[in-house]
Amino acid sequence: MSLEQQKELLHELAELALKRVKELGAEAFVNADVARQYATRFSNSEILQNYVDFKRSFELTVVYNDKQKSTSVTNDLSKESIVKLAEYVTKVAKLVPPDPMYPGIFKEKQEYPNLQLNDPSAQNLQPDDIVDKIDGAIIAGEAVDQKVAGVSGNFLLSDGFRIYSSSSDVEVIYPSTIIGTTLNIHAQDSDEESRSNSDFGGRIFNKLDMETESQEVAERAVKGLGTVSIEPGDYEVVFDHQAAFTLVLMTAMATSSMQLINRRSFLNDRIGQQVFDDDLTLVNDPHNLDLLSARPIDDEGLATQSFPVIEDGILKNYAFSRLHAAKLGAVPKGCGFSFFGRTIGFPFAMVMKPGLKPKEELIAEVDDGLLVTNLHYTNFVNPPVGSITGMSKDGLFIIKNGEIVGSAKNMRFTDELPRFLKDIDVGKEIRQPTSMMGIGSMVAPIRAKSFKFTSKTEH
Amino acid sequence: MDDLIANAISKAELKGASFAEVRVFGYKYENISTRDGQIESCGIYDDRGYGIRVIKNGAWGFASTAVIDESNVDEITNLAIKEAEATSKVQKNPIVLTEEPIIKDKYKTPFKIDPFDIPLEDKIEILKLSDQIIMEKGDIIKSRSNGMAFYNVYLDYGNSEGTRITQEEVFTGANVSVIAIAEDNQSRNEGLFEMRGYEFIEKFDFEKTSDQIAKEAVILATVAKAPKPQKANFILEPFQLGLTIHESVGHPSELDRVLGWEADFAGTSFLTLDKLGSNYKYGSEKVNLVCDPTMPYVLGHEKYDHEGVATKKFDVVREGIFKGYQSDRQTAKIVGLDHSNGNARIARYNRVPLVRMSNLYLEPDKEGPRNIDALIEETDEGIYGIGWKSHSIDDKRTNFQFAVQIAYEIKNGEITGPLKNTLYQAATPEFWGSLDMMTKEWAIEGLGPSCGKGAPHMQAMWVSHGGPHSRFKDVSIFTG
Numbered sequence: 001m002s003l004e005q006q007k008e009l010l011h012e013l014a015e016l017a018l019k020r021v022k023e024l025g026a027e028a029f030v031n032a033d034v035a036r037q038y039a040t041r042f043s044n045s046e047i048l049q050n051y052v053d054f055k056r057s058f059e060l061t062v063v064y065n066d067k068q069k070s071t072s073v074t075n076d077l078s079k080e081s082i083v084k085l086a087e088y089v090t091k092v093a094k095l096v097p098p099d100p101m102y103p104g105i106f107k108e109k110q111e112y113p114n115l116q117l118n119d120p121s122a123q124n125l126q127p128d129d130i131v132d133k134i135d136g137a138i139i140a141g142e143a144v145d146q147k148v149a150g151v152s153g154n155f156l157l158s159d160g161f162r163i164y165s166s167s168s169d170v171e172v173i174y175p176s177t178i179i180g181t182t183l184n185i186h187a188q189d190s191d192e193e194s195r196s197n198s199d200f201g202g203r204i205f206n207k208l209d210m211e212t213e214s215q216e217v218a219e220r221a222v223k224g225l226g227t228v229s230i231e232p233g234d235y236e237v238v239f240d241h242q243a244a245f246t247l248v249l250m251t252a253m254a255t256s257s258m259q260l261i262n263r264r265s266f267l268n269d270r271i272g273q274q275v276f277d278d279d280l281t282l283v284n285d286p287h288n289l290d291l292l293s294a295r296p297i298d299d300e301g302l303a304t305q306s307f308p309v310i311e312d313g314i315l316k317n318y319a320f321s322r323l324h325a326a327k328l329g330a331v332p333k334g335c336g337f338s339f340f341g342r343t344i345g346f347p348f349a350m351v352m353k354p355g356l357k358p359k360e361e362l363i364a365e366v367d368d369g370l371l372v373t374n375l376h377y378t379n380f381v382n383p384p385v386g387s388i389t390g391m392s393k394d395g396l397f398i399i400k401n402g403e404i405v406g407s408a409k410n411m412r413f414t415d416e417l418p419r420f421l422k423d424i425d426v427g428k429e430i431r432q433p434t435s436m437m438g439i440g441s442m443v444a445p446i447r448a449k450s451f452k453f454t455s456k457t458e459h
Numbered sequence: 460m461d462d463l464i465a466n467a468i469s470k471a472e473l474k475g476a477s478f479a480e481v482r483v484f485g486y487k488y489e490n491i492s493t494r495d496g497q498i499e500s501c502g503i504y505d506d507r508g509y510g511i512r513v514i515k516n517g518a519w520g521f522a523s524t525a526v527i528d529e530s531n532v533d534e535i536t537n538l539a540i541k542e543a544e545a546t547s548k549v550q551k552n553p554i555v556l557t558e559e560p561i562i563k564d565k566y567k568t569p570f571k572i573d574p575f576d577i578p579l580e581d582k583i584e585i586l587k588l589s590d591q592i593i594m595e596k597g598d599i600i601k602s603r604s605n606g607m608a609f610y611n612v613y614l615d616y617g618n619s620e621g622t623r624i625t626q627e628e629v630f631t632g633a634n635v636s637v638i639a640i641a642e643d644n645q646s647r648n649e650g651l652f653e654m655r656g657y658e659f660i661e662k663f664d665f666e667k668t669s670d671q672i673a674k675e676a677v678i679l680a681t682v683a684k685a686p687k688p689q690k691a692n693f694i695l696e697p698f699q700l701g702l703t704i705h706e707s708v709g710h711p712s713e714l715d716r717v718l719g720w721e722a723d724f725a726g727t728s729f730l731t732l733d734k735l736g737s738n739y740k741y742g743s744e745k746v747n748l749v750c751d752p753t754m755p756y757v758l759g760h761e762k763y764d765h766e767g768v769a770t771k772k773f774d775v776v777r778e779g780i781f782k783g784y785q786s787d788r789q790t791a792k793i794v795g796l797d798h799s800n801g802n803a804r805i806a807r808y809n810r811v812p813l814v815r816m817s818n819l820y821l822e823p824d825k826e827g828p829r830n831i832d833a834l835i836e837e838t839d840e841g842i843y844g845i846g847w848k849s850h851s852i853d854d855k856r857t858n859f860q861f862a863v864q865i866a867y868e869i870k871n872g873e874i875t876g877p878l879k880n881t882l883y884q885a886a887t888p889e890f891w892g893s894l895d896m897m898t899k900e901w902a903i904e905g906l907g908p909s910c911g912k913g914a915p916h917m918q919a920m921w922v923s924h925g926g927p928h929s930r931f932k933d934v935s936i937f938t939g
Contacts, residue, residue: 039915041811043720046551050542051521053809072502075525092501095579097587099497127545135549153723156915180915184723195722261494262602262638264646341490341500376726377851381862381939382880384644389860389939391853393726412851412858412884414939455884457858459729 003123006034006056006077007161007173013058013082014165020086021062026093027105027167028086031299031338032058034077035160035176036123038130044150044186045138050127055160059338060085062093066104070096071341103326106301107168113287113296113303118175119204122159129205130155137210141185144218147225149188151214155181157205164297172297177203180292180434183214184394187221194224194407197374197394199242201292201434220373224395224407232411232453236369238362238399238427243392244443245433246375248282248350250388251417252441255309255317257324257345259383266386266418267315276313277424281353283308284319284335291432293349293440300336300343307333309347319345339437350441355426362427362447364402371397371404372451375413386417391457411453423449460625463529464617467511470536472619476513476543478556482765483509483527483615484808489575492606493586496594499604501579508808509615511539517553518546523809556788557798559768561621566762569755570629570656574609577657582607589665593637593673599680600673602638607631607660608652608907610921614765622767630758630921631659632907635669637676645679645879647672647846647864651698652905652921654760675865675877683879685938686866692841693883693934694834697902699863700821701924702847705910707887708741708748709816709924711856712775712783713802714790716814724914726854729887730781732794739781742891745824748776750785752801752817758905758923759818763801766812770801775819779891787814806908806918813913821926824897831928834898836872842936843867843874844881860884862939880938885931893932901927 001009014030021028035055041048060082061071070092074085134155141151158178165171180201187194196217202208239247259265267275286294286304298304300322308316319335320328321343337346363371378390389412396408427445434440464481471479485507492499510523513536520543522535586605593603613627634650649668653659695703710716711728719727730739741748752761752770761770766788774782786796787803803812828834835843846864853859866878885893903925910920 041720041914043718043722047518047546047549048720049519049521049811050546051523051811052538052542053523054525055809056525069498070501073504073506075506075508077525089502092579096498096501096583101497127542128548131545131549138549150719152719154914182723182914186719186722195727197723262646263640263644264638340488340504341502342492376854379849379851381849381882387939389849389851391851391858393854410853410858412853412860414860414882455858455860457853457855457886459853459855459857 003034003036003160009077010034010161010163011173013077014163016079017060017082017086018165018167020083021090022167024087024090026062026064026090028060028062029105029164029166029301030058030060031164033160033162035158038125038157040130040134040155042134043152045142047131047134050131058082060089062089063105064093065098067098067100067102068093068096069102101323101326103322105167106322110303112172115174115287115289115294115296117177117203117294118159119177122157122177122205125205133210137183137214140211141214141218144215145222147187147189147222148185148218150186152184152186153182164301166301170301174296178292179203179205179208181210183217185217185221187225189225192225194221195394196221196224197242199433201432220395227407227409229456230408232455234450234452236366237448237451238366238371239446239448240371240373241431241443241445242374242433243372244446245441246378248352248441248443250378252347252350254386255319255347257318257320257328260318260328261324264383266384270315273315274313275315275418276310276421278313279355279424279426280310280313280421281308282310283351284347284349285351286349288349288351291349291351291440291442292434293438298334298336299338302332302334302336304334309350319347321345346439348439352426352430352443354428354430354444357425357428359427359429359445362425362445363399363404366399366447367401369399370408371399381414387414388417389414409459410457412455413452414454415452420448420451460615463532464615466529467532467536468617468619470532471511471513471540474536474540476515476540478514478619480512480618481509482805482808484805485613486807487611489609490606491582491586492604493590494604495602496590506807510808511536512811513539513543514554515540515543516547518543518550519554520546521811554789555792557792557796559788559798562763562767562769563623565625567627568629568654568760572657574631574657575611585660585665589635589669592666592669596673596677599639599641599677600637601640605635607633616765616767618767624763624767626761626763628654629656630654631656633660633663633665635665635672637673639676639680641680643680643879645676647676647679652758652907654756654758678877679865679879683877685880686842686878686936688937690933691936692838692930692932693936694838694841694843694928694930696845696928697925698904699844699847700926700929701904702850703861704748704819704821704924705816705922706850706852707856707859707890708775709819712785713814714784714786714794717784718790718793721912725912729855729857734781735784740779741776741781741888742779743894744779745894745897746776746779746891747822748819749822750775750817750819754818757818757903758921759816761817764803765805766799766803768799768801770817773800785814785816787812790814804920806920810916810918813918815912815920816910816922818903818923820903820924821929823899823901823927825899827897827899827927830898830900834896834928834930835869835874837896838869838930839871841869842878842881843869844883857887859887882937882939884935890931893934894929895932896930897927901925
């Protein structure tokens with residue numbers, strides 16, 4: 001079945017489910033998607049596994065008496081299965097106790113933007129095209145230096161359709177192509193190894209330049225050789241794009257209504273306050289076509305919209321689901337984000353306002369500090385104060401008198417987001433490191449005056 | 460499914476595959492959860508399909524579909540072959556697998572009560588009672604949540620060597636979580652899984668657990684103190700010990716990581732190939748870390764892995780010496796082993812198998828103190844840490860830092876007071892080298908489908924870990 005035929009099938013099945021639920025005296029909405037996915041895993045300059053998958057997901061939420069809700073998911077897109085699903089979810093919705101705060105199914109008429117989110121040529125791709133692209137990246141990376149010992153990474157191209165359809169006569173179907181890839185290049189010199197990493201992506205397969213990216217990653221991996229052990233402590237640092245992305249993601253988590261409901265966010269009750277440096281501006285911008293997480297509609301049927309999350313360092317908005325907004329007396333802005341039947345508010349399309357200085361200038365202004373290219377296994381330690389911990393990874397470079405003079409062995413950091421993001425400069429170049437689960441962000445490098453490393457490693 | 464599997468294998472062989480395997484895989488999950496007294500989620504996630512993996516011209520190819528029907532076997536097999544052919548054009552080292560016994564078997568994990576047969580109303584009633592017990596602790600409780608989750612996972616596997624297996628797993632999880640705010644904002648939760656049916660809900664004992672968790676959340680928010688930075692004797696209970704095993708022993712001993720196959724996402728390993736067979740000292744002589752998926756009822760239990768290899772008990776560390784990796788058929792062959800250790804697993808039908816943990820634990824000390832009370836009595840000064848709060852470890856799995864939910868200060872063999880925001884940081888071999896005392900009593904606890912590995916499609920796997928209450932010397936403790 002072609003993707004166009006599957007799109008038509010989604011429409012028919014959504015109609016079928018909504019009709020059956022209505023017959024049973026309830027209302028409902030559907031979030032469903034189909035996609036052809038080409039995926040590749042490669043390591044040590046060799047393809048480990050190429051595979052193709054036809055993703056299918058049909059999530060049905062039934063609302064009974066405006067206050068009782070149940071959600072279930074199936075990937076069986078037969079008519080029998082969908083009718084069975086509709087009957088089951090309606091039965092459960094009638095059984096669960098009412099939630100007096102649940103605002104019922106979304107019924108307001110809205111304008112949904114028409115976004116061009118796909119690569120029309122993607123449907124003609126063949127496994128050979130993917131292999132050629134990856135092989136090109138491997139060859140380009142290996143050619144950089146004899147010390148390049150291997151090119152590793154992964155690739156995913158997902159091309160298909162998403163649908164939102166509800167009992168309120170709303171139906172939005174849109175095509176979507178998402179390409180995400182990671183390059184991790186390994187350099188070796190006698191007994192020492194160094195790695196460098198880049199997550200990046202795009203929508204148009206033919207425009208995805210994996211060769212140039214591979215060369216840059218390989219150069220950085222070679223520069224990472226010759227590490228010296230330095231002592232943990234307070235350092236001035238420049239966070240490159242990948243590291244900055246992690247920090248933005250952690251900050252975004254603290255603006256999620258889930259964290260507010262739990263009272264576990266360091267940003268709780270801080271709207272209008274200068275929490276961060278006035279250089280920091282983050283906008284949730286889901287109509288930005290360059291963002292892989294761009295979309296016209298959220299998982300609750302609200303049109304997505306652009307709004308400032310942090311403006312000149314001042315906290316401006318949280319991201320609410322409809323239920324959380326009702327509980328907290330707020331207005332939701334199209335940030336409903338569902339997974340496994342739960343819906344939270346999340347600013348899934350964050351764009352950082354760039355500064356004026358190129359990354360080189362940020363580095364040039366550091367007398368004695370570090371360039372952090374990537375962070376690994378970053379988690380909150382104590383969410384109410386915004387403390388996080390994690391490791392540097394894939395290149396920690398020593399800066400002396402404005403120049404990179406060598407690389408350091410990795411170190412652990414433990415620090416508080418509102419502390420070290422209070423005194424920063426934001427760089428000029430915006431990039432989009434990809435992430436999983438439909439959350440994206442475009443970020444610039446960040447220079448922080450003070451960042452606390454708390455222990456070290458031997459690599 | 461026999462016809463579909465046989466047909467796909469036969470078609471793959473006709474198209475030149477030197478090896479073919481088919482997995483029909485179903486993953487059904489029922490979740491009921493409440494937050495602050497209201498149902499937060501309630502429903503079923505049902506995902507099923509089949510995947511065909513082939514080796515042609517020395518390269519892997521894999522394709523899958525959610526439509527379990529013989530009518531598409533031709534198309535899916537063709538796609539898998541096409542993927543292998545495309546890869547083979549650039550393949551430098553042909554794929555070779557270990558030789559494994561041919562198995563024909565059917566297996567179901569044992570359980571008493573099918574959780575999918577229990578009326579939803581009964582499940583909701585238990586959660587409401589749990590919530591009520593927590594609420595009774597007063598206004599200091601600012602957020603409450605709880606839930607139960609039930610899984611049915613089946614695998615129908617066949618390969619071109621003649622192995623043919625069906626395996627069905629039923630497992631159950633339960634959780635309670637409380638946030639209390641007074642002098643401080645503190646959380647406490649308990650979430651456990653076992654490879655059992657609905658009978659696990661009774662074992663979990665929502666009433667007792669809810670009461671205990673809520674009381675401890677109140678203690679944390681009111682009277683608990685933060686520990687001073689120090690080097691201390693540190694006692695871990697089986698769950699948090701299990702998490703420490705997971706991160707500092709489980710992941711570094713996965714052979715695909717060691718070979719660099721996870722460098723782009725999960726990371727690599729300090730446990731490099733030169734350490735195998737070299738008497739590498741992983742820990743003190745008391746350290747015996749064992750992988751044993753054959754144990755029934757623990758969450759990582761499986762009779763067969765997802766390449767059709769019988770699982771087995773084997774040592775990762777014995778008397779402090781590193782003994783062996785977790786492996787699958789391909790990685791074992793690469794490093795010259797005769798057989799896979801049976802650690803290949805998938806989380807969904809449309810994913811390729813990876814080397815995954817199953818049930819990895821620390822053996823108890825038959826000569827040690829009987830239980831935690833006796834171990835505390837044996838401890839002049841120290842800290843006893845309970846429950847997972849936060850975790851992080853570097854990409855080679857040496858430098859880790861974990862936080863426990865609640866800890867207790869020990870002086871002269873007695874608990875003297877509660878501690879909050881307690882963190883411990885260590886390097887893997889030094890930490891295991893500092894293990895000096897363990898109890899006779901021990902437990903294995905399940906972590907639900909939450910161990911993430913693999914890119915571009917991360918697979919969340921269910922595993923179990925544990926051991927005795929264990930005491931480590933001179934551990935770096937601080938607050939944060």
